[in-house]
Amino acid sequence: MTNIEQKAVNPLAVRISDLSVAYGSNTVLNGIDLDVAKGQVLCLIGRSGCGKSTLLRTMNGLAKANSGSIDILGRRMDKDTNFDDLRTSVGMVFQSYNLFPHMRVIDNVAVGPRKVLKRSKQEARDIARKQLEHVGLAEKADHWPSQLSGGQQQRVAIARSLAMNPQLLLLDEVTAALDPETVGSVLAVIRGLAKDGMTMVLVTHEMSFAYEVSDLVAYLEGGKVIEIGSAKELLTQPNDDRTRKFLTRTLPAAAIPPLEVPK
Incomplete structure (x- = not known):
């Protein structure tokens, strides 16, 4: 049994069935079906505006479904869902870091455990220091966000989500706003989380990274x-012409095994 097959037999972390989201007459998501097992990493790829970010936002209640169903960590999301409670188990990291500029780094990370999980100030700070060490920024604990690079701020944002001890992590193009030289440090953190078995759904334009870190890739x-399949299958042997055309335009040369084009 392959590693992907082993993860696939784990309990589901996410089950999405016939999900549709519309804003007025604009249908953003139309009949989405997705399953993500605990421990799996799913990458969502596709052109800008195809619905990737809306799908992530719907999974933690920031966007409202018009129809269909979403089950997150065994809980059906509906009109009675306590989304504040749900978000203690589902972390989300955005393209923008959204750090509090008036708080030092350690307090940015500690604010969730202290305010939401009701930990003492010392407990929350201990959690924050552990997570800052996890993302390689222990020495920046007492800095202000403005003293950090973009990549460092994004790693703090990841540490802030991890401080809540989530069972599912959603990442929305977390490297899109970064300078090329800072992207690698953020991707290294995500790579480590995948290795540690964190269940993740992420939107990325980094195709070589998607190939390396994902169990599954879905093209929207x-x-x-x-189309959805293993990273190796979808990124090198896509079945659908639309997927193939997208990858032909976006895959960097030699970043992953070459795209196989049917003769």
Whole structure:
């Protein structure tokens, strides 16, 4: 049994069935079906505006579904869902770091455990120091966010999510706003989380990273999942012409095994 197959037999962390989201007459998601087992990493790829970020936001209650169902960590999301409670188990990291500029780094990370989990100030700070060490920024604990690079701020944002001890982590193009030289440090943190078995759903334009870290990759177009499969299968041997055309335009040369084009 392969590693992907082993993870696939784990209990589901996410089950999405026939999910649709619309804003007025604009349908953003149209009949999405997705399963993510605990311990799996799913990468969502596709053109800008295809619905990737909306799908992530729907998974933690920031966007509202018009129809279909979402089960997160065994809980059905509906009108009675306590989303504040849900978000203690589902972390989300955005493209923008959203750190509090008036708080030092350690307090940015400690604020969740202290305010939401009701930990003491010392307990929350101990958790924060552990997570800052996890992302390689223990020495920056007493700095202000403005003293950090973009990549360092994004790692603090990841540490802030990890401080809540989430069972599922959602990451929305977390390297998109970074300078090229700082991308690697953030991807290294995510790579480590995947190795440690963190369940993740992430939106990325870094195809070589998606190939390396993902168990599954889903290609979205026009609010629909066009194709889903293992990273190796989908990124090198896509079945759908739409997936193949997208990858032909976006894959960097020699970043992953070459795309196989049917003769």
